[in-house]
Amino acid sequence: MGEFKLETERLILRDWRSDDLDDFHRLGEDPEVMKTLGPLMTREQSADLITELQRRASRFGHTFWAVERKNDGRVVGFNGLVRGKAEQIAGELEIGWRLASDCWGKGYATEAALASVEWARQSCPDRYLISITSVNNVGSRAVMERIGMRRVKERDFDHPALAEDDPLRPHVLYEMELNR
Numbered sequence: 001m002g003e004f005k006l007e008t009e010r011l012i013l014r015d016w017r018s019d020d021l022d023d024f025h026r027l028g029e030d031p032e033v034m035k036t037l038g039p040l041m042t043r044e045q046s047a048d049l050i051t052e053l054q055r056r057a058s059r060f061g062h063t064f065w066a067v068e069r070k071n072d073g074r075v076v077g078f079n080g081l082v083r084g085k086a087e088q089i090a091g092e093l094e095i096g097w098r099l100a101s102d103c104w105g106k107g108y109a110t111e112a113a114l115a116s117v118e119w120a121r122q123s124c125p126d127r128y129l130i131s132i133t134s135v136n137n138v139g140s141r142a143v144m145e146r147i148g149m150r151r152v153k154e155r156d157f158d159h160p161a162l163a164e165d166d167p168l169r170p171h172v173l174y175e176m177e178l179n180r
């Protein structure tokens, strides 16, 4: 199978490569990025996450792909589609994103997410696409709203992978119809 590649005006969503770790780890060690996600990551944890995302790409044909910026070739984060892991969303098609903090406020997450949605529409049989985030993650919720997702309040949940007293535990769920 050839390398996955999805192009937008300013970005390329593509398979992860072994030399992406330096760029990707900039996110894991940045307190601004990790504020809404959890503890800072070690370099080894960033490498493990890349491996996990590569594993998902081979298993499912999609993943949270590396997002490369066209004008300088830097990997500025990830964007794409996975199958939900937490029991409340198990197996559902889930869209997600993460960007280096010096790349916020440029519309990259929205631009990449719109391409992921379009790809999902053509490639996945699912009727619905969902997205989840901590209730206070206004930046991520704004991306969901910009790409046309709507909150399904009845599906709010506490993320089972997070401790009971973790302020990031309460999650909201957004959805959009992908296929009729």
Ligand SMILES: CC(C)(COP(=O)(O)OP(=O)(O)OC[C@H]1O[C@@H](n2cnc3c(N)ncnc32)[C@H](O)[C@@H]1OP(=O)(O)O)[C@@H](O)C(=O)NCCC(=O)NCCS
Pocket: 032, 033, 034, 036, 037, 096, 097, 098, 099, 100, 103, 104, 105, 106, 107, 108, 109, 110, 111, 132, 133, 134, 137, 139, 140, 142, 143
């Ligand atoms: C969630 C996250 C990706 C959102 O990043 P973002 O920069 O706010 O979102 P976008 O890339 O879509 O950019 C939108 C912003 O760029 C502005 N913008 C500037 N140029 C733009 C352009 N050409 N096109 C569109 N928007 C543009 C928009 O007005 C908007 O600004 P605003 O936030 O002041 O309203 C980012 O905050 C992040 O990585 N957070 C940490 C990780 C995380 O929480 N991930 C989600 C876990 S569920």
